Amino acid sequence: MEFFKVKTVEETYQLIKQQIKPILPIVKKSLYEALHFVLAEDIYIKENVPNFRRSAVDGYAVKASDTFGTSESMPGFLTVTGEVKMGKTPPCDLSFGEAMYVPTGGMVPEASDSIVMVEHCEDLNGLLNVFKQIAPGENVISIGEDLVEGEILLTKGTRLRPQELGALASQGIIEVSVYRKPVVGYISTGDEIVPIETVKPALGEIRDMNGMTIGAMVMEWGYEFIHDGIVQDDEQELAKRSKALLEKVDCLILSGGSSVGTKDYSVNVIESLGKPGVFVHGISIKPGKPTILAVADGKPIIGLPGHPASAMVIFQLFARPILNEIQGYSQEEKQLAKARITKNIPSAPGRTDYIRVRLFQELGEWYAEPIFGKSSLISTFVKSEGLVEVPAPNEGVQKGDQVLVRLFNKG
Structure with a gap:
């Protein structure tokens, strides 16, 4: 197989x-269980809604x-005939020259066509002084x-989301298909x-940070996560473990083994798991080029770069839309904010760069400060709050330019 038939981010x-x-079955959920599910x-x-005038x-x-021509200097005078109780119908209707107190959300009497706010009138023992004309x-x-x-x-x-659940509740709907x-x-x-859990890794060994960060992102998005452990550089063992895990899950993630190297078997293993197989092997992006x-x-498989920061960028950019698609959710995620960049950012034309940034506010305007560092550096992610995209045709971003910041997902 020819390695790295590199695709652009858009491709x-x-x-x-x-x-x-979409591959997931439809289930019934009560509204109390349906948060973050897809209809x-x-x-x-x-x-x-409302089914009565409020x-x-x-x-x-x-x-x-009755209020036409009234003002602070020339108030109108109306007779207060009663009060509407919350959840109750008005005690009587209104005639010309009359008024009735109604709390927020209360039912408006049939013959009334407007409400004058309490701030614009004064009740003097049943005689209402009205100081403002209303329409x-x-x-x-x-x-x-x-x-x-x-x-x-x-x-x-x-x-x-909570607001959709509230709208469903307003209709008396207690169960939905999702x-x-x-x-x-x-x-x-x-x-x-x-x-x-390794207390003291030997020189050259690295704790499985990716398993923690990727798992946390999956759970933050509201999905179930199964960590099947670590496989050493053994193609047969990786194929066996991957096949067994794929049968239990809807999406399989492999971390490491996606770049050129004598012990990188991921692409071969992935091709062996089912058809149609690999459709992207390499993306014109930094960080994260060696992505599969x-x-x-029918089940998606994602081969992530081994570097933790690269893996997180790729997972943020591409895993969420993949998981959305298999769950039947195809709307674009809206996680963008505008800010002014505080430093020049050089970029190589033909490659999309994602720069980690820290956000801060000054004189009412938001600024994005680049957090520079090699793609493998964990500290750059800890300090950052989002990503700025430098599109492939551009040669960089100039200090003071307004940029879009892709905020790290909060669930």
Whole structure:
């Protein structure tokens, strides 16, 4: 196989869209369990919200025409006829020259067309002084102004956040059909990798940091993670372990073994796991060029670089969209912020660079300070809060330029 038929970042995203398909079964979840699941069906509005006219403020229900011409210097006078209790219907209707107190969210009397805020009037033992003219409909939420019966509420493929769950609850929906969350399996490879519990690694050995960081990212995103341990540089053993783990999971991650080297077997192992096999072997990106993406009988496989910082960048950029696709969620993640770069950033044309940055605010404006260092340095990630992309056609970014910062995911 010819090594490193390098793809651009844009080509890689396009191939992910083409190659990765939803594979997860549909399950039923109560709203109490459905947070961060992806809807497997369209949900339609069953009831108008609100289903009665509500007051948007604490105030007095009136006929707007009764307030015309009123002002601080020339108040209007209305008779207070009662009060609306929360969750109850008005005790009576209104006639011209009358007003009724209504709390925020309370039902507006049928004959009233507006609410005058308490700040703009004064109740003197049943005589209401009104100091501001209001328009018909002011401070009143109409029937169906929020949600209209029969319209679509949420579309298939929507990830359920707290606000979506609240909207479903408003309709009395207590159970939804969703795609099961992905289970992600992980294997670290390399003779030099030892468990994190190792008290004192020998010279040349490295604790399995990638297993911790990648696993934490998967769990932060709300998915299940299985760490299947470490495999030394043994192609047959890696193939055996990978095949067994792939049967248990929806996505397989291999860390290390993706670059050129006599003991790098990952690409051969991945090709042996199923069809169609590898569709990306190398991305024109820094850090993380030696990346493998593949599909084996419908299940995605990701071969990450061994360097921890490179592995985290690649996993952040490409694993999340892959996991989204297999779960039926295809909307673009919105994790971008604007900031001004504080230093010049040189870049090689033809390669997309991702620079770690620290964010800070000065005089009301956000700034991104580059955290420079070799791709293998753990400390650069600990100090950073996001990534700035320098696109492949560019030769860099100039100090003071406004840039987009891809914020590290918070779940």
